[in-house]
Amino acid sequence: MRYLNKIVFINSASVKYAEIGLDGNVHLIGTQGVGKSTLLRAILFFYNANKSKLGISREKKRFDEYYFEYQNSYIIYEIVKDNIPFCVLAYKVNGKAAFRFFNSEYQKKFFIDENSRAFENWEKTRDALGKAIYYTKIISNYEEYRKIIYGDNKGLKSEFRKYALIESKQYQNIPRTIQNVLLNSNLEAKFIKDTIINSISEDEFTIDVSNYSKNHLRDFETQIKDIRIWFKKNKKGEIVVRNQADKIIDNYRILNFLKKEKKGLAINLSSRINYIEREKSQLSTNHSIENSKLEELFQKKENLKGIHLKREQKLISKIDYINKKLTEAENKQTEFESQNIKLLIEKVAKKESLINKQSAKIDEKNLLTSQFAEISQKYKALITQTKNQEKEFANERNAEINRYESEFGDRKSEIFESYNKSIQEIRKANQELEEKANNEIDSFIDKENSFKRDKAELKHKTFYDAEIKGCEDEKTQLNSKIQKSNTLILNSNNEKKFLGKKLEFEEKEIVDNAESKVENEQINQKKHSTEIRDIEAKIRQSKSSLYGWLNDNVPNWEGTIGKVIDEKYVLFNTELSPKLIDNNTASIFGLEINLNALDNRIKTVKEYNQEIELLKAKVTEIQKSIALINGSKESSLKNLNVKFRKKLNTLKEVISTNEYVVSQSEQHLKNNKIKLDEWILKSTSEKAVVLSKIEEDLEGLSIQKAKAKENLENIIKGGDREISKKEKEKAVEINNVELAKDEAIKTISASTTENKVNADKRIKELKNQQDLELNNKGVDTERLKIIEDCLTEITEDLSFIRSNERTVFDYEKDKRELFDKVPELRADKTTNRKKQNTLKKEQRIEQEKFDKKYNQQDDIVQAIQTKIDEFNKDVETFNQFKTSDTFLSIQNDFLNKINENNRSKAAILIIEELNDRHYKSINKFNDLQQSVNSFISNFNEQNIFRFKVKLNKDSDFINFAIDLKEFIEEGKINQFEKRVNERFSHIIQQIGNETTDLISKEAEIEKIIKKINNDFISKNFVEAIKEMEMRTQKSSNPVVKLLIKIKEFNDENSLILGENNLFTSPETENKNHKAVELLKQLVKELEKYKNSVLTLSESFDLQFRIVENDNDSGWVEKLSNVGSEGTDVLVKAMINILLLNVFKDNASKKFKDFKLHCMMDEIGRLHPNNIKGILRFANDRNILLINGSPTSQNAIDYRYTYKLSKEQSKTDNKKYITRIKRLVKVNTRVFN
CATH class of the missing domain: 3.40.50 (Rossmann fold)
Incomplete structure (x- = not known):
């Protein structure tokens, strides 16, 4: 009691x-x-x-x-x-x-x-x-x-x-x-509830909500947001924060690559400037030497032109002389043809036959008149007299005509000589013009041939060949670089996959070994923990059980009943109600046995406590062993990760670097294609322009040549016209003189004719008289008449021949001396023309060879000059560059290293590239800053990843990018995700388990309340209180409601809430979202909740109902x-x-x-x-x-x-x- x-x-x-x-x-x-x-x-x-x-x-x-x-x-x-x-x-x-x-x-x-x-x-x-x-x-x-x-x-x-x-x-x-x-x-429900709860067990049924609010769920929403943002997709299906992270890493890699490029370019620039300093003086000396050679060649070139001109002039003089002779022959031929020279030659050729015929006819006449000599003589004398008179008159007139003819001949010769002189002058002038025009035509022909050769050469010529070849070489290099980089990427990816699988296999091996060891240790731990609980239960029950009673009431019971009693079911049973009886014998239900034969197996509480301490020590050792195993596992995994991460990161760096090289090379390839297309287009265009220019020049030359030919024709025609004009003037003047002569001769001839007619009339009369007289005498007058007519005709013919015989003699002389030599002259002219053309060709070839030699030397000089100009421009540009920010950024690299193998590239181009890389670096750093700022705007200062969100210095941004690169490459998001997954799935499970434990007493509480209600009904001795009843209701506590919801969620989804499911598993996305929402609501409610502990009494509501006499309180929570x-x-x-x-x-x-x-x-x-x-x-x-x-x-x-x-x-x-x-x-x- x-x-x-x-x-x-x-x-x-x-x-x-x-x-x-x-x-x-x-x-x-x-x-x-x-x-x-x-x-x-x-x-x-x-x-x-x-x-x-x-x-x-x-x-x-x-x-x-x-x-x-x-x-x-x-x-x-x-x-x-x-x-x-x-x-x-x-x-x-x-x-x-x-x-x-x-x-x-x-x-x-x-x-x-x-x-x-x-x-x-x-x-x-x-x-x-x-x-x-x-x-x-x-x-x-x-x-x-x-x-x-x-x-x-x-x-x-x-x-x-x-x-x-x-x-x-x-x-x-x-x-x-x-x-x-x-x-x-x-009287409040909480107090009653606490009393009921405490009656169930001495253990306190609570949930430490402060542990959730201050520890488990501290920064929960921030951490959830921080993790979720790595998996949250936008409308396009993109994960923005990963894109931002990738952009930062890309910007950093590009920045790093640009830095390396700047370093390489700085070294190349240093090499180039050193090369210029060494080569410039030698280059100037070479220029002076080669320029002297060029000037010497120029002088020789001019001398050669003079020699060629002298050689050509001799042939030109010969051709001019032949042209004069041919012209003279042509003019005389024309003149003789105008006199009908063929008829004259024909007539003159008949002179002898006519003389012979005349002599025959005279003989025949003399023969016919020989018998009548006197008559004939008389009439002959009369006729002769008449003829003599007529002849004398005619001779006088002929003398006068001859005088006119002579004067006309002289005048005609004067006119001929005068006009021929003018014509010769015209011909000479025209010949010079023709020669000049021919030379011009020849020049145009030469130019035309030159253009045609250029045109033929143009078909096989490529403009900007060096630039195109440079682009093609660059294209080949870029393709080679891309191929090499792609090969490296492929090999690295394959090696990365292999290492990933190997890492996964070795990780699994480590984890499996550790889990196997831990499982064995946990089996032992569980065994020892069960033993500890059993012993503690025995100790707790030691006071109220038979064990405690025996200790209090039966001395030395361990050596008696303790040796035979069942320890588990009897000794520590609390329901046995033991009593001592007066019989003090050492018997068991009347049976006495020798207990000395049995070992004493009953332990004292102290021994039990010692056993507990021993078992606890073993449990502690096991926990230490498990901790060591887990520590060893983590250490092995960490070492394994470090080992593989170094290789994987190296491979990733190789991949990312080469991917950048590929992307840059592809971009350069695109630029190269554009540039190559531009050069090809420019080449084609320029070729087309040059071809067009050649065609245009050819067309121009053709027009000019046509004009020159036309000019030549015009000159020839003009000369011909002038000559023709002079010929006409000459003909007109001669004609006029001739007309005057002919008029005078006509007048003389008319008087002569008239005198002749009169003489002939007189002779006829005399002949008629003779014929009449002869006829009277029997002479054949008819025959005489015929003979006389024939003699008259022959006389006239001989007279014509005598008057034109000189012209035929002149013609035959000119024919021998001139006309017959025209073919030879023409052949000589052709030969000389050919000689002239051959000479020109030979001279042109010789000139071209010399020009080529000259041009080659000029090219050498120009190349040296171009190099000197390039050096000067490089030095000038470099001197300006030294004052720039770009140079300051690469000064150390510029001063420290030289690459002797790369010095051909112009400094101006290197400087352009350096400036380009420098400003690209600045822009890329700005991009990096912008991308970092965009990225860190997703996080606050307490973010789970401990990202710095306040960056001030440039180095802060670079270090941030390095850390983020390491974060991404080492897959730390997966580690954080796994950690948060484990943490929050554990929280959900823990809340579920704790809530289950918390509400697990519902049945017992209901049982007790029912017992209280029944107790009141069965043992109510207070008449005033008719009824008194209590009942439970679902908790109105918002925290409890949420905990129950989480518990129900855990019960339904405990199998799918694991290490990797809270954020990433698509099939559980909705459920995980609900889990997170429940935890977020819990966080909000815990912020409002004032207590640090949630007790079992808060897991349900309790209501009372009291009926006192006729007053019914209804169901209330507070009395x-x-x-x-x-x-x-x-x-x-x-x-x-x-x-x-x-x-x-x-x-x-x-x-x-x-x-x-x-x-x-x-x-x-x-x-x-x-x-x-x-x-x-x-x-x-x-x-x-x-x-x-x-x-x-x-x-x-x-x-x-x-x-x-x-x-x-x-x-x-x-x-x-x-x-x-x-x-x-x-x-x-x-x-x-």
């Missing part, structure tokens, strides 16, 4: 000395203000040790001042535990109430001397206790005191454990319930005023008693006889029947009531009735002392 047996007041609370028995119901009576409440509070202080929860108002004295006014003020609580008493002493230490325990029943002599005066200090009490009675140290900590009283042994020294009324960790609601009864506090004042006190007390009973029932599993007290002040407000009912209601549940009221009622219902009164102090008139007098003691004990 365990209970508070007595309370003793010494100089406490206006009570000088009083002993009040508490081993039954107690009734304190007395008028108001006599100290009933004071005594009740002192008893309550034993149970709650909480001065603020005693119902002392602020205007009254503080507890310590009132109850422990003096140094020798004491309150002693006597407790009986299993019929063994011990005491708790409360007294003031250092101005504050403190406690001591001592192992004895209360005896007055321990505190009061022979003069009935309380000992002045603890030292005298200690002396009074003597050495035989053990006492503890001062207990000044009220929490420690409560732990001792209620048996919460955690952290307590073993010396205090024997003072426990019960053994419970969850004792807090016992004093709270007791104080609620006394103080008539509002404040139920019916009248007395009824209100009654109902609250009943509920509190029921709750105490719930806890007592749980505690009674260990201790069958265990009693508590409840205090009710001013019980007089209740009807006597209700007082009796509440007493019975409490006592029936092993709860003792201590009531206070003005008067005594039903004294037999109480074990003790004490009357309290006030009397004036004998030492101080202003002070009143409380007298406590026991009126009634009923010996029939309530708890029998």
Whole structure:
């Protein structure tokens, strides 16, 4: 039996000395203000040790001042535990109430001397206790005191454990319930729930929500956002933050590549400038030498032109002479043809035959007239005379005609000579013009041939051949570079895949080995943990089980019953209710055996504790071993990752570098194609332009040649026209002279003719007379006439021949000397023309050879000059470049290294590229800054990845890019994702498990509430209360609601929530989204939640329903005023008693006889029947009531009735002392 047996007041609370028995119901009576409440509070202080929860108002004295006014003020609580008493002493230490325990029943002599005066200090009490009675140290900590009283042994020294009324960790609601009864506090569901919960188990059912809000879910939304952003896609299906990260890495790589390019270009520039400095002076010397050679060749070239001109001039003079002769022959031929030379030659050729014919005819005539000589002679003489006269006249006239003819001949010769001279001058002038025109035509022909040769050469010529070849070479190099880079990329990717698989395989091998070892260790750990729990259960049950009972009641039981009893099912069973019987024999159910033959296998609690410590040490070793295995695994994985990451990162760097090289080369290839196409187009265009120009020139030359030929023709025609004109003028002038001559001759001829006609007429008359006379004489006159006519005709012909015979002689002379030589002259002309053309050709070839030599030398000079100009331009450009920011950025590289193998590229081009790379670097760095700023805008300063979000210096951005590159390349996002996955899946599972544990007691709680409801129905002795019922409802606490939702989610999806599913698994995206949303809601609710711990009582709501007489309270969560004042006190007390009973029932599993007290002040407000009912209601549940009221009622219902009164102090008139007098003691004990 365990209970508070007595309370003793010494100089406490206006009570000088009083002993009040508490081993039954107690009734304190007395008028108001006599100290009933004071005594009740002192008893309550034993149970709650909480001065603020005693119902002392602020205007009254503080507890310590009132109850422990003096140094020798004491309150002693006597407790009986299993019929063994011990005491708790409360007294003031250092101005504050403190406690001591001592192992004895209360005896007055321990505190009061022979003069009935309380000992002045603890030292005298200690002396009074003597050495035989053990006492503890001062207990000044009220929490420690409560732990001792209620048996919460955690952290307590073993010396205090024997003072426990019960053994419970969850004792807090016992004093709270007791104080609620006394103080008539509002009855809240939470208090009732806590009491019910604590009755289920001593273990505290809580969820440390502060652990979630401060640890597990701290920065939850930020971390979720930080991780999720790496997987969040936009409308285009792109992951923006990954694109941003890739852009940063690309920008950094390009920046790095540009830096390398700048370094290479700086070295090349340094090589070029050094090369120029070495070569420039030698180049100038070479230029001077080669230029002298060029000038010498130029002089020779001019001399050669003079020689060619002299050679050609001789042939030209010959051709001119032949042309003159041919012209003369042509003119004379024309003149002879105009005189009908052929007829003249024909006539002259007949001269001899005509003379012969004339002689024959004269002979025939003489023969016919020989017989008539006289007649004939006479007429002959007459006729001769007439003829002589006519001949003389004719001769005179002929002489005159001859004179005219001679004058005409002279004049004609003068005219001929004059005009021939003019014509020769015209011909000479025209010949010069013709020669000039021919030369011009020849020049055009030469040019035309030259253009034709250029045109023929143009077909095989490529303009900008060097540039095109350069582009094609660059194209070949770029294609080679691309092919080489692609090969490297392919090989690196293959090696990367191989290394990835190898890494995966070795990681799996390490993890599998570690998991296998951990699993073996965990099996052993689980085994040891089970053993520890079993032993702890035995130790917990050691007091209330048969084991504890045997220790208390049966000496040396280990050597007797302990050797044969079943340890598991019997020894630690708490339901056996063991009793000692008078038979003291060492038999078992009448059977006696030799127990010495059996080993002693029963362990003491100490041995069990030692065994627990040993097992815990083993568990600790196993945990250390597991930690070592895991540490070794992590270390091996880390080392493995470091080992492979270096290779993989090298490969990634090779891949990224070569991918950049490929992209740049492809870009350069595109630019090269554009440039090549431009050069080809330019080449084609320029070729077309040149061809067009040649065609145009040819066309121009053709036109010019045609014009020149036309000019030549015009010159020839003009000359011909002038000559013709002169010929016409000559002909006209000759004609005029001839006309004048002919007119004069005509006049003379007319007179001659007239004279001849007259002579002929006279001769005819004479002949007629002769013929008549002869005819008369018989002469043949007819024949004579015919002969005469024939002679006349012959005479005329001979006369014509004589007049034109000179012309024929001239013609024959010209024919011999000139006309017959025309073919030869023409052949000579052709030969000389050919010689001229051959000479020209030979001279042209010779000139071309010399020109070629000259041009080659000129090219050499120009090449050197171009090189000098290029050097000068390079130096000039470099001197300007040295003042630029670009040069400052590459100055160290420029000064430190030289590459002798690469110096052909012009400095101006290198500088252009350097400037290009420099400004590209600046732009790329700006791009890097922009991309970094865009990237870090996604994160705050507390981001999970610890990315810096405040970057100021340029180096900050570079370092950020390096770190991010490493972050991406090492797949740290996957590590963070895995970590967060594990963390939050663990949180969800932990919340699910903790919530499951939290609400796992629902059935037991329901069972207890049902038991309470049934208990009320079966043991209700209070007539005023018709019904009293409680029920549970789903929790209205938003945190609990969310935890239950998370628990339900975990139950449904526990199999798919793993390391890699929270963000990345597409099939669980919706569920994971829901999980995250639930956690986000929980975070928000926890921010509002004021408590750090969520208790089991908050996992459900509790409602009451009280029917008092005809008043029904309905279902409420808080009882404040139920019916009248007395009824209100009654109902609250009943509920509190029921709750105490719930806890007592749980505690009674260990201790069958265990009693508590409840205090009710001013019980007089209740009807006597209700007082009796509440007493019975409490006592029936092993709860003792201590009531206070003005008067005594039903004294037999109480074990003790004490009357309290006030009397004036004998030492101080202003002070009143409380007298406590026991009126009634009923010996029939309530708890029998």
